[in-house]
Amino acid sequence: MKNKHKQGQLRDVQDVIDIIGGRWRGAILASLCDREKRFNDLRRDVGEITPRILIKELKYLELNKLIGRNEEAPTKVSYYMTPHGKSLEPLIGAIVAWGRKHREVILSEPLEVTP
Amino acid sequence: MKNKHKQGQLRDVQDVIDIIGGRWRGAILASLCDREKRFNDLRRDVGEITPRILIKELKYLELNKLIGRNEEAPTKVSYYMTPHGKSLEPLIGAIVAWGRKHREVILSEPLEVTP
DNA sequence: GAAACAACTACCTTTCAGGATACCACCGTC
């Protein structure tokens, strides 16, 4: 994000966009909604992601308290959704609903017969 | 967007992110929610945006049927929210609500007293 | 008819999220 200098609503919107936007965060959150995962589980789950990016995204989500990190031993780290992370679910639901409706609107282009 | 190859919910989420995400679209939509605006009104409203970018964003939003374009004369063009665009308002409301809550959560860091 | 404005448009540069690749530290085990 570059412009956090906005105030009020716009700032909130941009914050949320930042959080669930981007290439990977949605997929990571979705994968963790399912259940707790270890680093390499996520790596396999999410697909083409490189460890560098995965770590970066996980740290970001952790910083934002959406996911938690559990380290039993240096080689046993797992990630899980926090309650705060789970509170995103209804919002994602709303977004999905609007997205669906939006696609309908876009697909039903009336093919204007220009005079 | 690069990966539209996802299916279902994730795809909807990404679509919506694409629409209201980015540096300017939120601000433009917010400005137009208020009332119809002319090109240079928007330019002043939104802030530092250059005409090139503004045009691009407006075209994108128009393509997505969120805003409409009204050209009375070549020098009298105005932009306005379509009904579909207005249907975004509740969603933006929900996002704002979660964003606010999120900021509270983030700001109330308990300053872990590490042992 | 030229100056001033509105609404674009073209061209070129910069920035930065994301990616490829390779490497490191720690552990168990054989």
Added chain:
DNA sequence: GACGGTGGTATCCTGAAAGGTAGTTGTTTC
């Protein structure tokens, strides 16, 4: 003590998005 697996870092690179600057077309205004 070499070997393989897990959980990372470090280094360099790329491409798309955003930005800067200037130009073009039409309009009104005098």
